[in-house]
Amino acid sequence: MNxxxxxxxxGPTAAINAxxxxxxxxxxxxxxxxxxxxxxNGIEGVIKDHLINLNxxxxxxxxxxxxxxxxxxxxxxxxxxxxxxxxxxxxxxxxITTLKKYEIKFFIYIGGNDSMDTVHKLSEYCIENxxxxxxxGAPKTIDNDLHMTDHxxxxxSAAKYIASTIKELACDIGAYDxxxxxxxxxxxxxxxxxxxxxxxxRMNGGAGVDLIYLCEKEFDYKRFIHDVRExxxxxxxxxxxxxxxxxxxxxxxxxxxxxxGTVDIFGHKYIAGAARALEQLVRTEIxxxxxxxxxxxxxxxxxxxxxxxxxxxxxxxxxxxLACALDGETGKMSVIKRISNKPYRVExxxxxxxxxxxxxxxxxxxxxxxxxxxxxxxxxxxxxxxxQGEINLKYQNGIPRQFSL
Amino acid sequence: MNxxxxxxxxGPTAAINAxxxxxxxxxxxxxxxxxxxxxxNGIEGVIKDHLINLNxxxxxxxxxxxxxxxxxxxxxxxxxxxxxxxxxxxxxxxxITTLKKYEIKFFIYIGGNDSMDTVHKLSEYCIENxxxxxxxGAPKTIDNDLHMTDHxxxxxSAAKYIASTIKELACDIGAYDxxxxxxxxxxxxxxxxxxxxxxxxRMNGGAGVDLIYLCEKEFDYKRFIHDVRExxxxxxxxxxxxxxxxxxxxxxxxxxxxxxGTVDIFGHKYIAGAARALEQLVRTEIxxxxxxxxxxxxxxxxxxxxxxxxxxxxxxxxxxxLACALDGETGKMSVIKRISNKPYRVExxxxxxxxxxxxxxxxxxxxxxxxxxxxxxxxxxxxxxxxQGEINLKYQNGIPRQFSL
Numbered sequence: 001m002n003x004x005x006x007x008x009x010x011g012p013t014a015a016i017n018a019x020x021x022x023x024x025x026x027x028x029x030x031x032x033x034x035x036x037x038x039x040x041n042g043i044e045g046v047i048k049d050h051l052i053n054l055n056x057x058x059x060x061x062x063x064x065x066x067x068x069x070x071x072x073x074x075x076x077x078x079x080x081x082x083x084x085x086x087x088x089x090x091x092x093x094x095x096i097t098t099l100k101k102y103e104i105k106f107f108i109y110i111g112g113n114d115s116m117d118t119v120h121k122l123s124e125y126c127i128e129n130x131x132x133x134x135x136x137g138a139p140k141t142i143d144n145d146l147h148m149t150d151h152x153x154x155x156x157s158a159a160k161y162i163a164s165t166i167k168e169l170a171c172d173i174g175a176y177d178x179x180x181x182x183x184x185x186x187x188x189x190x191x192x193x194x195x196x197x198x199x200x201x202r203m204n205g206g207a208g209v210d211l212i213y214l215c216e217k218e219f220d221y222k223r224f225i226h227d228v229r230e231x232x233x234x235x236x237x238x239x240x241x242x243x244x245x246x247x248x249x250x251x252x253x254x255x256x257x258x259x260x261g262t263v264d265i266f267g268h269k270y271i272a273g274a275a276r277a278l279e280q281l282v283r284t285e286i287x288x289x290x291x292x293x294x295x296x297x298x299x300x301x302x303x304x305x306x307x308x309x310x311x312x313x314x315x316x317x318x319x320x321x322l323a324c325a326l327d328g329e330t331g332k333m334s335v336i337k338r339i340s341n342k343p344y345r346v347e348x349x350x351x352x353x354x355x356x357x358x359x360x361x362x363x364x365x366x367x368x369x370x371x372x373x374x375x376x377x378x379x380x381x382x383x384x385x386x387x388q389g390e391i392n393l394k395y396q397n398g399i400p401r402q403f404s405l
Numbered sequence: 406m407n408x409x410x411x412x413x414x415x416g417p418t419a420a421i422n423a424x425x426x427x428x429x430x431x432x433x434x435x436x437x438x439x440x441x442x443x444x445x446n447g448i449e450g451v452i453k454d455h456l457i458n459l460n461x462x463x464x465x466x467x468x469x470x471x472x473x474x475x476x477x478x479x480x481x482x483x484x485x486x487x488x489x490x491x492x493x494x495x496x497x498x499x500x501i502t503t504l505k506k507y508e509i510k511f512f513i514y515i516g517g518n519d520s521m522d523t524v525h526k527l528s529e530y531c532i533e534n535x536x537x538x539x540x541x542g543a544p545k546t547i548d549n550d551l552h553m554t555d556h557x558x559x560x561x562s563a564a565k566y567i568a569s570t571i572k573e574l575a576c577d578i579g580a581y582d583x584x585x586x587x588x589x590x591x592x593x594x595x596x597x598x599x600x601x602x603x604x605x606x607r608m609n610g611g612a613g614v615d616l617i618y619l620c621e622k623e624f625d626y627k628r629f630i631h632d633v634r635e636x637x638x639x640x641x642x643x644x645x646x647x648x649x650x651x652x653x654x655x656x657x658x659x660x661x662x663x664x665x666g667t668v669d670i671f672g673h674k675y676i677a678g679a680a681r682a683l684e685q686l687v688r689t690e691i692x693x694x695x696x697x698x699x700x701x702x703x704x705x706x707x708x709x710x711x712x713x714x715x716x717x718x719x720x721x722x723x724x725x726x727l728a729c730a731l732d733g734e735t736g737k738m739s740v741i742k743r744i745s746n747k748p749y750r751v752e753x754x755x756x757x758x759x760x761x762x763x764x765x766x767x768x769x770x771x772x773x774x775x776x777x778x779x780x781x782x783x784x785x786x787x788x789x790x791x792x793q794g795e796i797n798l799k800y801q802n803g804i805p806r807q808f809s810l
Contacts, residue, residue: 387803
């Protein structure tokens with residue numbers, strides 16, 4: 001039997017099910033797979049023998065279309081870090097036992113850099129132990145911090161949500177004529193790609209984001225207050241985007257300025273975010289109306305604003321990973337290579353996964369303006385193609401229809 | 406000259422520009438108005454003589470279509486409470502001076518119950534002082550707390566955003582198999598309509614909101630923790646919707662349990678929300694993974710998820726207000742009367758504005774389930790028609806196109 005296993009891992013996105021859908025479309029097109037199984041909750045499902053047969057979905061074009069536009073991971077996810085083989089032989093044994101039991105010849109793991117570490121270790125293990133199982137990774141992360149691929153599925157949709165939402169917030173704030181500061185916190189502990197995408201709120205002219213602070217640059221409180229005062233002297237309502245992971249000169253997270261100094265009525269440490277901390281700072285230092293907003297889980301799960309480009313590429317990367325596995329490749333990840341910006345053209349390829357695993361791709365410092373509170377036109381040229389196009393969403397009862405197992 | 410003045414007031418919504426667009430469509434259709442002016446920032450713009458001529462927009466069908474789908478108030482807004490005439494004769498004099506200067510015969514004020522108070526006072530003043538100016542209100546509020554109208558423009562779009570977003574969050578949360586609680590805070594200090602709309606996340610089956618707490622009911626901390634524990638015994642990830650204005654048995658806001666007991670590193674009182682307070686409570690009492698999310702300004706400005714029903718009704722109410730003014734009515738507000746739910750049918754009418762001003766329509770207690778943590782099928786029947794249909798949004802550069810003056 002030529003059976004295939006597919007699994008999803010890491011933080012959910014609006015595009016990870018599109019990659020699964022791409023794998024399933026590839027299975028249909030190739031005619032080379034007998035049975036397709038999905039592991040529940042990533043590699044944990046393989047260890048625990050929690051597999052589901054996906055052949056029914058495979059045959060249902062309507063279901064596949066719905067799956068493509070459904071946010072989060074329908075197979076479930078995990079954050080499981082596989083140890084080195086010599087440290088945990090038992091787990092590797094369990095994994096191989098499951099793979100053998102279901103006669104798996106191909107395994108596609110959709111995820112971020114932790115998942116690629118799993119692909120790397122497992123594929124090495126299979127080669128060393130003569131298990132003929134081809135293991136491929138397919139990239140996924142809203143953070144866009146994966147190396148060797150121009151960008152990662154999930155990022156474009158999150159960026160489109162962020163740009164559109166910031167634009168709408170700018171409209172809201174612009175209705176008032178009193179001095180007010182709104183600080184929007186965007187995901188990204190170490191990579192500022194998502195925060196940078198706030199710049200796209202300005203693309204159609206009119207109101208948009210006023211100040212952008214990425215986690216790649218040291219955050220200077222005094223300079224921040226100076227920047228805010230300067231903007232407030234020009235207009236009444238100003239809008240600021242900050243990465244959740246901004247850090248001050250000592251390397252301490254800005255978010256910790258509240259969480260370390262604050263306890264609630266139960267005496268427990270209060271956990272706030274970077275935007276909350278800056279909200280307090282503006283209140284103290286400037287004293288105007290100030291509000292903080294976290295785009296929280298919405299930015300990664302907002303399929304209703306998914307980028308067509310992102311969803312199509314996510315599918316292609318799933319198909320590419322399958323094609324590579326069928327061609328005998330293992331221990332690799334499918335990637336996007338950008339050929340040109342105008343017109344936007346990409347190619348799909350694969351790279352050895354050890355070049356991707358356990359690394360983080362951050363924003364190039366020269367894509368941040370010298371004043372540290374904006375991004376350059378190079379960044380805009382990079383980002384803009386990734387949010388183009390809208391998906392054909394089906395509504396039912398007034399809300400988007402979604403696939404569920 | 407038969408000139409018209411229009412203004413917008415109160416918190417922005419996704420539908421208040423649609424009402425303005427409805428007024429302008431009505432002007433075109435009637436042929437009875439010479440010049441149309443917009444006051445900047447509501448009644449403040451009338452007091453300060455900040456008027457803009459809107460005739461150019463009026464003639465541009467493309468601009469009107471774009472305006473209809475643009476969130477927030479393009480004329481700007483204010484929160485101005487007009488005093489009684491005998492307390493502030495000067496302000497009334499300034500208003501009348503502006504109205505006379507621009508030869509205004511009709512004034513349409515789009516807003517919530519504070520704005521309707523202004524319509525009431527001004528129309529009475531005009532009658533008493535023999536100024537022939539017809540003043541009509543058109544309703545607007547995401548809170549849906551206006552009396553005498555079945556529902557208010559802006560509410561349906563916010564409800565559609567909330568239901569869709571909660572559904573997407575439920576997908577996200579459902580991907581994990583560890584116990585986790587997510588608490589979503591929804592706008593509404595005194596009226597729980599918006600929070601109730603979270604129930605619509607369940608309409609298509611599958612994951613949705615698990616517990617709903619409205620501000621109309623006394624919030625019981627012990628019962629809340631009991632409810633959460635019970636749900637956690639049934640499933641791993643649970644999703645809770647709470648009104649920002651929930652209060653405990655003593656009448657104190659839940660949000661104050663943090664803001665009163667917490668200071669930041671600067672020694673300042675920390676302002677949190679109800680969901681943040683409950684997040685802390687769950688962390689202390691249950692100890693599982695817990696997260697709070699505020700839908701913040703997004704819920705009122707998300708035009709990209711506007712309800713077609715809401716936007717169409719918003720336009721109709723603007724047209725109705727104009728038609729009433731042209732018919733000689735004054736001191737009234739245009740309203741929606743629901744004829745039937747299935748099929749959904751409404752009529753438009755007008756009511757004396759003093760029946761609306763300074764009152765708040767809250768959720769009927771018997772639309773909340775006896776266990777206090779959900780809503781009944783009567784509520785669903787009421788809400789469901791209001792979020793139906795999607796608007797034909799124009800995208801440019803990957804984000805929604807919007808009108809700006």
